[in-house]
Amino acid sequence: MKILKISTLLLAGLGVTACVTNPVTGRSSLQIANNSEIATAAAAEYRTTLSGAKVVTGTADANRIKNVGARIKNAAYAYYKNIGRESDLANYSWEFNLIQDAQLNAWCMPGGKVAFYTGIMPVCKDDNGVAVVMGHEVSHALAGHGNERISQAMLAQYGGSLIGGTMSNSQWAGIFEKVYPVGAQVGLLAYGRKQESEADEMGLQLMAMAGYDPRSATAFWQRMEASSTGSKTPEFLSTHPNPANRIADLNADMPKALQYYKAAGGKL
Numbered sequence: 001m002k003i004l005k006i007s008t009l010l011l012a013g014l015g016v017t018a019c020v021t022n023p024v025t026g027r028s029s030l031q032i033a034n035n036s037e038i039a040t041a042a043a044a045e046y047r048t049t050l051s052g053a054k055v056v057t058g059t060a061d062a063n064r065i066k067n068v069g070a071r072i073k074n075a076a077y078a079y080y081k082n083i084g085r086e087s088d089l090a091n092y093s094w095e096f097n098l099i100q101d102a103q104l105n106a107w108c109m110p111g112g113k114v115a116f117y118t119g120i121m122p123v124c125k126d127d128n129g130v131a132v133v134m135g136h137e138v139s140h141a142l143a144g145h146g147n148e149r150i151s152q153a154m155l156a157q158y159g160g161s162l163i164g165g166t167m168s169n170s171q172w173a174g175i176f177e178k179v180y181p182v183g184a185q186v187g188l189l190a191y192g193r194k195q196e197s198e199a200d201e202m203g204l205q206l207m208a209m210a211g212y213d214p215r216s217a218t219a220f221w222q223r224m225e226a227s228s229t230g231s232k233t234p235e236f237l238s239t240h241p242n243p244a245n246r247i248a249d250l251n252a253d254m255p256k257a258l259q260y261y262k263a264a265g266g267k268l
Helices: 008-012 035-051 060-082 118-124 127-142 145-162 169-179 193-209 216-226 243-263
Strands: 019-021 028-030 095-099 106-109 113-117
Touching: 028 145, 035 095, 035 106, 035 113, 035 145, 035 169, 060 095, 060 113, 060 127, 060 193, 095 118, 106 127, 113 118, 113 127, 118 127, 118 216, 127 145, 127 193, 127 216, 145 169, 145 193, 193 216, 193 243, 216 243
Parallel strands: 095 113
Antiparallel strands: 019 028, 106 113
């Protein structure tokens, strides 16, 4: 599997040709990796993770994950289609699973592979709480944050040697495993603060588009912060913005989200 062939001309123009703009937030990022191959690798890692975990099925919480996930997925598809960017989602094959694990965590890999841990469900409390987390995690995938991190790692490790060349199977595997640790650690990708803030903003809009009340987001993050015990911070919060800054940013983004919520039939 060879992920990338970059010409001298492409590298010279990376700032333009590989710059991807998020259609919801307007943020631009450098993404030079191949989304199809990232999705393929992510799907394989997802299968490995599920095979070594206890996947919960048929319960109210398991069904809630699938139902909320489907609504947010459908809202995203409708939005991307409306702006003529449905091709951005061509490599997505969505799955929504609940894993029996006490961690307060959830994640979405490239290509739409979602996992929630049972430990986070009491903090979510209801559909709106799940939608806050689902919107945030799905936004990491839709915004191409995995591609962005992989691209950064590729350029940091190989730099100019990529010019006119290809990456071997082992080189690509090494980069992917650095960004997405294998096995049980697959969900512990450390995104940067800008990416986390963008996922907050985009996730707020997506949950509203799906008909979930975005005003529930501030209460969820306050509950999540309160769940920290002593100096131990839940993995889900380890690279996230300062709580006060997060609430302020959510409030700033709320008017736009409430417009989407109203359009989806929500009551203000």
